[in-house]
Amino acid sequence: MTVLPDARHSASAPIGSIRWREHTHISGTIRSMRVQPWGNVASLECVVVDDTGGVLLVFLGRRRVVGIELGRQIDAEGTVGAHRGYLAILNPVIELIAA
């Protein structure tokens, strides 16, 4: 089991620079979100963008995550995986940034 470093202590990287299968910490604005059903479970998928690019955040098995709202600034941390052919962070550690 890996212990994730506290999100507050690592500096966030530009979203455009993230690489597949690398641990990353990004920060951006929620541009879009949707609940995608897969059989009986659903996942909340949202797109987070900054000036350099965008990335999918996927919350598996969740229909709602408190604080995930359109236009919100968030910090997210996790390993970059893949989802529907796009770079995605699955079940990221998130931190809401006060508006």
Place this chain on the structure above:
Amino acid sequence: MRTMGPSRPPGPATDKAPKPFPARPPVDLPESRRYRIKNRLLGPPLDTDQLEHERLGIPVALAVFSSDCISSSAYATEEILRVLFVAVGVAAFSLVTGVTVAMLVVLFFLILSYRETIKEYPTAGGAYMVTRDNFGLIPAQVAGVSLLIDYVLTVAVSTAAGTAALISAFPGMSPYGVPISLAFIGIIALMNLKGVRESGTVFAIPTYFFIGMMGLMLVIGVVKLIGGNLSTIPYAKGMLQAKTQGSAANGIFYGAGLAVMLHAFAVSGTAVTGVEAISNGVTAFKKPEWLNARRTLVIMGSVLGTLFFGLSFLASHVHPVPYESGYPTVISQVAKQVFGSNGLGSVLFYALQAGTMLILVLAANTSFADFPRLASFHAGDNFMPKQLTKRGHRLVFSNGIIFLAGSAAVLIVATGAKVERLIPLYAIGVFLSFTLSQAGMAKHHRTHKEAGWRKGIFINGFGALLSFVVLIIFIRFKFMEGAWVVILLIPIMVLLLTRLNKQYESEDRQLKHDAAVAATAPVLRRHVVLVFVARLDQSTARAIQYARTLVPDEMRAVHVAWDRQAAEELAEAWRNLGLSRVPLELVDCPDRRVAHAALEVVAREVADGRTETTVLLPHRLYKRFWHRLLHDHTGDEIANAVSKLEHANVTMVPFVMGETEAPVPAR
């Protein structure tokens, strides 16, 4: 095999690495020319999050909200003199202070009344809300409409008066009154569309400048008066003609009957317009909002009272007779007399004229802040077009601003930018809304019985009564001069708005009724796709391509044959294509009513009540609007006719016509 999991664990097995999610769609989406012009003109769009009122302290708030009110002191004295002088001649000058004092009493009670309103309605005040709360929606429409009409008039009156101030300083401009006023309206409207926030300094400088210059004039005037250095203005050509001649000493004995006094009193009511502005914007104040708002209101009332009284007082000694043409204005005549025309004096004179012009133009700006907001309240209650609730490019109610500017411009053109022709229309709306909102406040006190409610009833009740009396007097004397227009307009507008409201409400009921049930109801079992084709071309090809991606139970192309020869050729072309999935049906149309024939085809399809039909129509998009005019619109006709059938759904398949042609085939 289908994997059920949302993703596979990352591993080297996948041949394609995932790609980054694009922050913007990877295609070029050029902005329309209209949008680019808008951006150039108004600046970049503002985010909704930026909608935050900066809170105003008393000094800035006074400047922001009082320009409308205080600016009235620039023309109110003149309006009184216009009435009095024509009726009683020079005797007018002994009556003008009396009339002014009478109106100041009204002002005093209005200020007291609005102090109550601000306390009881600190969130969204204003006549509309108070009336709606206490008397219901329809009376609120009356109050709202009267205010809206008055805001339009405020813009017209202030820009016209501002223009008059400009022309008084530079008489050479006098033929250009209308274009100058229109330019003022245009500039203010543009500034408001840009959303120049009710930002302090823009307002503060001219407002305080005007107050300062007026104060200076009053002080110098009084000093000169005491020293006996203030001479009267001799009667000049172009000034108003008096019907009777009196003497300046004792006007009452020279034919100034009660009627004339009341008439003058009524027009002086224009001085107190704008008092309501603060009660509309209590939320913009720093905390504690209502206390600061009340203080500002009292200061505003005192300033207005002082300036208005001071000017009337000086006028009673200087004897400025209003000019027929409106310029030079009374205030400028007084200023010239007080400041003199030598070096420093003329500088001060021009400074006061500039201050007057600026504050009058700013007064128009107050309306630009209030009108769109009030209109959005109306629209929010379904009494005005919904478009008025939409915030535009720069977060302001753009449609309201444009509408206000347009109406005011019409008024300016119709009246030739003459203040005295606008005044009879003015003030009726204000006093009607004063009356309604004060009566509403009295009722509020009676219903809620909060501490000191008896005093409240007295204050607001008396305020309502006074406003009503002024309203009646105003109507009595100004009816023929144009007041009838407003008196007619208010009920017509209210009727119109109620009609509009009925329409909106019925639409709403129809749309919202059982929406959830309808959305989850079982769907029809069969889906048929019909592609209407006129001939085989690129746009038709697009529609066929799209149709082939759909998976309906049945699909076919339909050609309405108004020309059997052409139909035969199309059928031939179709056979050669070998599109087995999209068979072509030819429908005879001997009467050449293509849309009707199409309607019959679709109606036959949906007749069984269990078929959902998609009608695909090739739709050409032209580069220029006149290209579009060159073609008939059979497609649109079909769409309109077919859409009325239940379970018939029209899809336009667009084909964008290019600027350049396809190559001409070599022969």
